[in-house]
Amino acid sequence: MSNFFALIPAAGSGSRMNSEVPKQYLALNNKPMIYHSINMLYHNQLIKSIFIVLASDDCDWIKYDWSEFSSKLIVLTCGGATRADSVLNGLTTAKLKGLIDTSDWILVHDAARPCLTSTLLEKLINELTQDEVGGLLAVPVSDTLKRSNLKSRVMQTESRENIWQAQTPQMFRYELLTKALQNAEKLHITDDASAIEALGFFPKLILSDTYNFKVTYPKDLALAELIIQQRINT
Numbered sequence: 262m263s264n265f266f267a268l269i270p271a272a273g274s275g276s277r278m279n280s281e282v283p284k285q286y287l288a289l290n291n292k293p294m295i296y297h298s299i300n301m302l303y304h305n306q307l308i309k310s311i312f313i314v315l316a317s318d319d320c321d322w323i324k325y326d327w328s329e330f331s332s333k334l335i336v337l338t339c340g341g342a343t344r345a346d347s348v349l350n351g352l353t354t355a356k357l358k359g360l361i362d363t364s365d366w367i368l369v370h371d372a373a374r375p376c377l378t379s380t381l382l383e384k385l386i387n388e389l390t391q392d393e394v395g396g397l398l399a400v401p402v403s404d405t406l407k408r409s410n411l412k413s414r415v416m417q418t419e420s421r422e423n424i425w426q427a428q429t430p431q432m433f434r435y436e437l438l439t440k441a442l443q444n445a446e447k448l449h450i451t452d453d454a455s456a457i458e459a460l461g462f463f464p465k466l467i468l469s470d471t472y473n474f475k476v477t478y479p480k481d482l483a484l485a486e487l488i489i490q491q492r493i494n495t
């Protein structure tokens with residue numbers, strides 16, 4: 262029987278956030294941002310353990326008390342230069358430690374997507390458990406798309422038909438995901454699904470909502486805070 266594991270790559274620096282503190286530790290409703298991602302995964306009954314992949318020079322993780330999650334948290338200090346490296350290093354280390362099997366499902370979730378809901382998480386798992394490939398949460402784009410030249414002049418309006426924005430979690434089996442990330446090492450991919458696609462597979466898109474956005478720029482923090490606050494109040 263396959264088990265379900267979550268893996269949170271949390272070895273980024275948050276360069277677009279322009280903050281001294283890596284963005285996964287920025288305060289969001291009095292908790293570090295990564296707390297919210299962990300919290301959501303922790304409370305899903307199917308997820309057996311959560312691997313947290315930290316940078317080797319991380320000095321913020323130990324500043325917080327994570328004991329409420331201790332029954333599921335496994336910290337791996339093997340982050341890499343890119344998100345894909347961090348995910349691959351985490352998977353490899355977990356396997357070497359004998360913590361996962363090749364057929365297990367891995368849900369890779371950004372530390373920087375703190376607004377995931379239990380409903381979306383359950384929907385992703387339910388819709389993919391019987392799938393041969395796996396897939397990801399995503400939303401169809403809603404704006405008109407323009408392709409520009411280097412001077413920000415519109416060169417072309419692109420069709421938005423069948424264009425989706427990829428989110429996380431992205432859910433694939435250990436064996437396929439590891440093979441895909443190894444194959445993609447020189448491809449400059451930005452998500453796990455891209456690595457799977459590069460092997461010729463077709464990940465399934467699971468309809469999500471825009472609240473599950475990635476906190477990337479400073480203004481995103483306030484929006485995430487509002488969303489989380491509103492959920493606490495209702």
Ligand SMILES: Nc1ccn([C@@H]2O[C@H](COP(=O)(O)OP(=O)(O)OP(=O)(O)O)[C@@H](O)[C@H]2O)c(=O)n1
Pocket residue numbers: 269270271272273274275276277278284285314340341342343344345347348370371372373475476477
């Ligand atoms: N070398 C890296 C780069 C990113 N990540 C993680 O991948 C997720 C999504 O990446 P992103 O939002 O791009 O985070 P950063 O790389 O930190 O941000 P930026 O690109 O602005 O520097 C985050 O949880 C981030 O910590 C990682 O584990 N290892």
Ligand SMILES: C[C@](O)(CO)[C@H](O)COP(=O)(O)O
Pocket residue numbers: 344371426427428429451452453475
């Ligand atoms: C994985 C991801 O969050 C899906 O949208 C995204 O690709 C991460 O990209 P980034 O460039 O590292 O922010």
